[in-house]
Amino acid sequence: MPKKILVLSGSPKRDGNTAMLVEWFAEGASSKKARVEVISVAFLKYKFPGCTSCRACQKTEEYGCVIEDDARPVLKKMIESDVIAMATPLYFFAASAQLKVIIDRMFSLYKWDNDAGTMETPLKGKTFALIASAYEDVGMDALERPFALTAEYTGMRFESLLVLNAGVSGDLRKKEGVREQAVAFGVKIASAEFTSP
Ligand SMILES: Cc1cc2nc3c(=O)[nH]c(=O)nc-3n(C[C@H](O)[C@H](O)[C@H](O)COP(=O)(O)O)c2cc1C
Structure with missing residues (x-):
């Protein structure tokens, strides 16, 4: 079965460094027969920016957000994918706000029983990949940490491609060796065997 990578x-830059990295990553993954779908979350339309903490998702059997907007089909695709990859520029030592908005909506993909102290999620066992770039070489560890913690908490395997000193938007196009690095990361993610945590 070909791997499904979301x-x-x-x-917010359609042809910037993140877009380049994603394109090269997809090229590598596709060469290993993975089915790659890319969604530019910066251009989605939401009723609210982020999770409203209404907790309606905790009162239903299904996994998914009750708010009917562009996040819903994306959350469904996360459940259906083998690999969830997230790509972002470093913005003030963190992920972009545009990515964080959809991350917080992932609350609906977990069911907590606080009395029993349990958590269940269909994301368990997937691979979570982070692709990020920054102008300089400071702060990428701060960006990576919440992604690594989320993977650990969820029971997902975590992998990352972090490109430091990437310059401003579009500079990566002419930076030597990065394309090869991103293609290789795509190959690795598409080839890796799943090991259920
Ligand atoms: C709002 C904003 C905040 C940024 N903050 C940082 C930062 O804290 N550290 C850094 O090294 N680069 C920072 N950058 C630069 C970008 O992370 C970097 O140029 C990235 O490769 C751009 O990717 P893009 O072309 O996909 O937007 C910032 C850029 C913007 C627009």
Whole structure:
């Protein structure tokens, strides 16, 4: 079975560094017969920016957000994918706000029983990949940490491609060796065997 890879691209620049990395990553993954779908989450339309903490999702059997907007089909695709990849520029030592908005809606993909102290999620066992770039070489560890923690908490395997000193939007196009790095990351993610945590 070909691997299904969903890429959520969180940059507002359609042809910037994040877009380049995602394109090269998809090229590598596709060469290993993975089915790659890229969604530019910066251009989705939401009723609210982020999770409203209404907790309606915790009162239903299904996994998914009750708010009917563009996040819903994306959350459904996350459940259906083998790999969830998230791509973002470093913005003030964190992920872009555009990506964070959809991340918080992932609350609806977990069911907590606080009395029993349990959590269940259909995301368990998937691979969670982070693709990020920054102008300089400071702060990428701060960006990576919440993604790594989310993967650990969820029971997902975590992988990352972090490109430091990437310059301003579009500079990566002419930076030597990065294309190869991103293609190789795509190959690796598409080839990796799943090991259920
Ligand atoms: C709002 C904003 C905040 C940024 N903050 C940082 C930062 O804290 N550290 C850094 O190294 N680069 C920072 N950058 C630069 C971008 O992370 C970097 O140029 C990235 O590769 C751009 O990717 P893009 O072309 O997909 O937007 C910032 C850029 C913007 C527009």
